[in-house]
Amino acid sequence: MPLPDERLDLVWVDDGSLWLSGPETTSWSRGYRPGTTAVGVGFKPAVGPPMLDLAGAEVRDARIRLEELWGDRQARELAERVAAQPDDGGRARELERAVRRLAARARPVDGVALEVAARLNQPRAASVRDLSHATGLSERQLHRRCTAAFGYGPAVLARMLRLQRALRLARLHQGPLRLAELAAAAGYFDQQHLAHEVRSIMGTTPTRLLRSR
Numbered sequence: 001m002p003l004p005d006e007r008l009d010l011v012w013v014d015d016g017s018l019w020l021s022g023p024e025t026t027s028w029s030r031g032y033r034p035g036t037t038a039v040g041v042g043f044k045p046a047v048g049p050p051m052l053d054l055a056g057a058e059v060r061d062a063r064i065r066l067e068e069l070w071g072d073r074q075a076r077e078l079a080e081r082v083a084a085q086p087d088d089g090g091r092a093r094e095l096e097r098a099v100r101r102l103a104a105r106a107r108p109v110d111g112v113a114l115e116v117a118a119r120l121n122q123p124r125a126a127s128v129r130d131l132s133h134a135t136g137l138s139e140r141q142l143h144r145r146c147t148a149a150f151g152y153g154p155a156v157l158a159r160m161l162r163l164q165r166a167l168r169l170a171r172l173h174q175g176p177l178r179l180a181e182l183a184a185a186a187g188y189f190d191q192q193h194l195a196h197e198v199r200s201i202m203g204t205t206p207t208r209l210l211r212s213r
Contacts, residue, residue: 002024002027002028003027003163003164003167003202004023004024004025004026004027004028004160004163004201004202005023005024005045005160005164006023006045006046006056006117006150006151006152006157006160006161007023007042007043007044007045007048008020008021008022008023008042008043008048008049008052008056008059009021009040009041009042009043010040010041010043010066010095010098010099011038011039011040012038012039012040012079012082012083012091012095013032013036013037013038014036014037014038014083015036016079016083017065017079018065018066018067018075018078018079018082019063019064019065019066020052020059020063020064020065020066020069021040021059021062021063022056022058022059022060022061022062022063022064022151023056023059023060023061023150023151023152024060024061025060025061025152025156025160025201026061026200026201026202026203027201027202027203028061037088039082039088039091039092039095040092040095041092041095041096041099043099045114045117045149045150046109046110046113046114046117046149046150047109049148049149050106050107050108050109050110051099051102051103051106052069052102053106053107054069055147055148056147056148056149056150056151056152057147057148057151057152059151060151060152066078066079078094078098081094081098082094082095109149110145110148110149112135112137112142112145113145113146113148113149113150114149115134115135116131116135116142116145116146116154116157117150117157117161119131119134120154120157120158120161121161121165122187123165123185123186123187124187125158125161125162125187128142128154128155131154142154159197159201160201162186162187162188162197163186163197163198163201163202165186165187166182166183166185166186166188166194167209167210169182169185169186170182170210177210179191179194179195179206179207182194182206194206
């Protein structure tokens with residue numbers, strides 16, 4: 001069960017197709033046939049949109065064939081270079097080389113968006129009003145900058161980051177894990193809040209989610 005996040009991913013599948021996976025708000029099934037080989041590279045948060053010259057919101061909760069963004073020829077040439085590699089490690093390195101070429105001519109990453117994400121990625125996340133004061137931008141401007149960089153506004157970004165933090169803390173925890181303690185450490189109001197968010201985003205319960213990790 002993939003954990004949704006604010007990143008973009010570039011994925012090659014062994015049928016020869018290349019896909020861009022956008023930021024996600026809920027978990028989704030990749031739906032590959034048994035035995036399928038898929039190799040991908042992930043962009044750091046807020047880095048993918050300027051490299052690919054798009055807004056994160058344009059590809060939110062979407063999997064798009066790369067030729068729809070680049071055109072048939074450029075996407076096909078990259079897919080052929082990836083397929084020509086002898087193993088998955090070589091395929092991943094070929095995708096990384098393609099990303100480095102994109103980086104060489106990309107527009108700068110939005111520093112304000114990165115600051116917002118850092119302030120939200122705390123057990124006591126900043127409010128939108130606090131973020132507005134800290135950055136000198138209106139709440140509407142903040143929302144626009146975040147949707148361009150991450151695919152969604154500060155409130156949704158905070159939910160995604162909080163769930164990621166909860167799972168990270170659970171993996172680091174040694175000994176019996178109490179959900180109420182995990183909820184408090186991750187920044188949820190209480191255990192019920194954690195359960196509601198896990199159900200909404202992942203479609204399961206915290207106990208089942210943690211067992212699957």
